Amino acid sequence: GDSVTQMEGPVTLSEEAFLTINCTYTATGYPSLFWYVQYPGEGLQLLLKATKADDKGSNKGFEATYRKETTSFHLEKGSVQVSDSAVYFCALGGSNYKLTFGKGTLLTVNP
Amino acid sequence: DAGVIQSPRHEVTEMGQEVTLRCKPISGHDYLFWYRQTMMRGLELLIYFNNNVPIDDSGMPEDRFSAKMPNASFSTLKIQPSEPRDSAVYFCASSETSNRGGDRFFGPGTRLTVL
Numbered sequence: 001g002d003s004v005t006q007m008e009g010p011v012t013l014s015e016e017a018f019l020t021i022n023c024t025y026t027a028t029g030y031p032s033l034f035w036y037v038q039y040p041g042e043g044l045q046l047l048l049k050a051t052k053a054d055d056k057g058s059n060k061g062f063e064a065t066y067r068k069e070t071t072s073f074h075l076e077k078g079s080v081q082v083s084d085s086a087v088y089f090c091a092l093g094g095s096n097y098k099l100t101f102g103k104g105t106l107l108t109v110n111p
Numbered sequence: 112d113a114g115v116i117q118s119p120r121h122e123v124t125e126m127g128q129e130v131t132l133r134c135k136p137i138s139g140h141d142y143l144f145w146y147r148q149t150m151m152r153g154l155e156l157l158i159y160f161n162n163n164v165p166i167d168d169s170g171m172p173e174d175r176f177s178a179k180m181p182n183a184s185f186s187t188l189k190i191q192p193s194e195p196r197d198s199a200v201y202f203c204a205s206s207e208t209s210n211r212g213g214d215r216f217f218g219p220g221t222r223l224t225v226l
Binding site: 036041042043044045046049097098099101102103104 | 115142153154156159161166167202204206214215216217218219220
C-alpha cells in the first residue's frame with residue numbers, strides 16, 4: 001500500500017538557517033504529493049503541492065520537487081524565520097480520495 | 112469564507128459518556144473527512160463522505176464510533192460510550208471534487224479528553 005516516510009524530528013535551527021526536511025514515498029501509479037503545516041493549536045494547512053514528476057511546488061519561500069526516480073519530495077527553505085516554527089507533514093494522494101500522511105516533523109526556529 | 116468550522120474546540124468528559132463532535136465544511140465542497148491525531152499514531156483517517164454519502168469507514172476504530180452527514184453543511188462524529196484511549200484531537204476537513212487526492216481544508220480541531 002501507499003506509505004510516506006519523513007525524517008523524524010525535532011529539528012532545531014537558528015533564524016536564517018537553511019532547512020531541509022526529507023520525505024520519501026511508496027505508491028502505485030502516479031500520486032500527487034503535498035506538504036502540510038500545522039501551527040500550534042491549529043489544524044493543518046496546505047503549504048505546497050506537486051501533481052506530477054519534476055513539478056516543483058513553492059509557497060512562502062518553501063520549495064519541494066517531485067522526484068520520481070528517487071521517490072522523494074524533500075521540503076527546503078533557504079532562510080527560516082521564527083514564525084516557521086510548526087509541525088510539517090508530507091502527504092501522498094493516490095487514485096482515490098485518501099491522503100496518506102507522514103508522522104510529521106517538528107521544527108523549532110530560535111531567534 | 113469562514114473555513115471549516117468545528118465545535119466544540121475542547122471537550123472533557125468521563126468514561127462511558129456519549130460525545131458528539133460537529134463539523135461544518137466549506138460551502139461547495141463535496142468531500143468531508145474525519146481524522147484523529149495522537150502522539151502515538153499520528154494522523155489517521157477515520158471516515159470520509161462524498162456528497163453526504165459515507166464512502167470509506169475502514170478507519171473507524173470500533174462500533175463505538177459513528178459518523179453522519181445529514182446534509183451538505185453538517186456532519187457529526189459520535190463516540191458512545193467514550194473511553195480514555197479515545198482522547199485525541201479530532202479534525203474535520205473538506206475538499207472540492209476537482210482536487211484529486213488532496214487540497215484538504217482542515218478545521219481547527221476538537222481536543223477530546225476522556226477521564
